[in-house]
Amino acid sequence: MAIRANFDTELKELKDLLLKMGKLAEDALNKSIIALKEQNTDLALEVIDKDYKINQLEEEINDKGILMIAKQSPVASDLRRIIVALKISNDVERIADYAVNIAKSTIRVGDKPFIKPLVDIPEMARLTQGMLSSSLQAYYKEDITLATDLAEIDDQVDKMYGKTVQELLILMSKNPDSIGQITQLAFVCRYLERTADHCTNISEHIIYLIKGKRYDLND
Template sequence: MPGREKFQYDLNTLRDKLIEIGSLTEIALSKAIDALEKQNVDRALEIMEEDKAVDILDEEINDMAILLIAKQQPVATDLRRIIVAIKISNELERMADFAVNIAKSTIRIGDEPLIKPIIHIKEMTKISSKMLSLSLKAYNEEDVVLAKNVADMDDQVDNLYGQTIRELLELTYDKRESMQQITQLLLVCRYLERFADHATNISEGVFYLVKGRHYDLNS
């Protein structure tokens, strides 16, 4: 295979591995919230075990990217593609960690009945998951318009986050015996809010890839 064809093949492989991590991360988040709602500790433990696959892929992407830079000495857009791949891989690995953290909160809550339905938490999850899916689509298609739309969705998560935090804090006045659970649910909200922020960071990576400049889409 000629040098340029091999390089393009490797870039495509890098992209495919990123899409795979994204899929695993999206599944992990869905499973984590399902485990929380159903208080399924066994499912939560599975999520923690399955996270190893994400860590392995992240390492593979980083190693492959470094090797490509060393061997091919790419410039301009090709170099940005590799740099963005490393950045997005790191973002996805952190997002998968948030799913693991939610699973850990589920384990800590155990079988204590939930003090309230997790309606807003599920809505935050739905939006955050869609942000992840669309941010990866924007990356795959190098679509900055779609990337900007993803960043705009972050406001919805932030609003739900603020509302849910207030409601949980109000429960501390007459549900003091459930403080541990309230604390864990507060943490779950924080993990989801950060998950959405990282999806926005992926969108920023798309802007850098296409435009060659850094844009702060969180402001």
């Protein structure tokens, strides 16, 4: 019983570390979008400078998970919990990288007025930020319904991505002097679209955790 209690404690610690990492990634994504909208290079630099904390947490989660497998030889359901934590931490780390990329694009855009008002990108960001928050809640609560519902939002993000990039390409042909800025804004759209994909990955990991079967929510 003591061994089991100790293992349960370690599982909780692993989950808590992952949720801490997720909150930092949420904060990085939120700040990167605010930095872009406000053309705030100082805030963009803050996102870049703090990324190391998320990378350190991913390493800590990986080390802890591998050590738990080596020491405890966990049964199937417990092994799934560890594996899922490792997989989700990788997705969260990639999301944080996209937040850094958005921050870098913000710095490259600088303070030059936007070629058009930012409307679609903040809306894409709102949907994507909601997906990240919901995916972390679904993991914490092990809520399969919440996890499954995210696929529908991912479809919305994909549609907005296609529409927005198409509009940016048209603007590029008409405004050759602004190609640099338009290119960076197109990159931001791509980073948000990929972030939404990683949120969907997290949802798939949660479904695997609960059901023991793999599902592709993008089908």
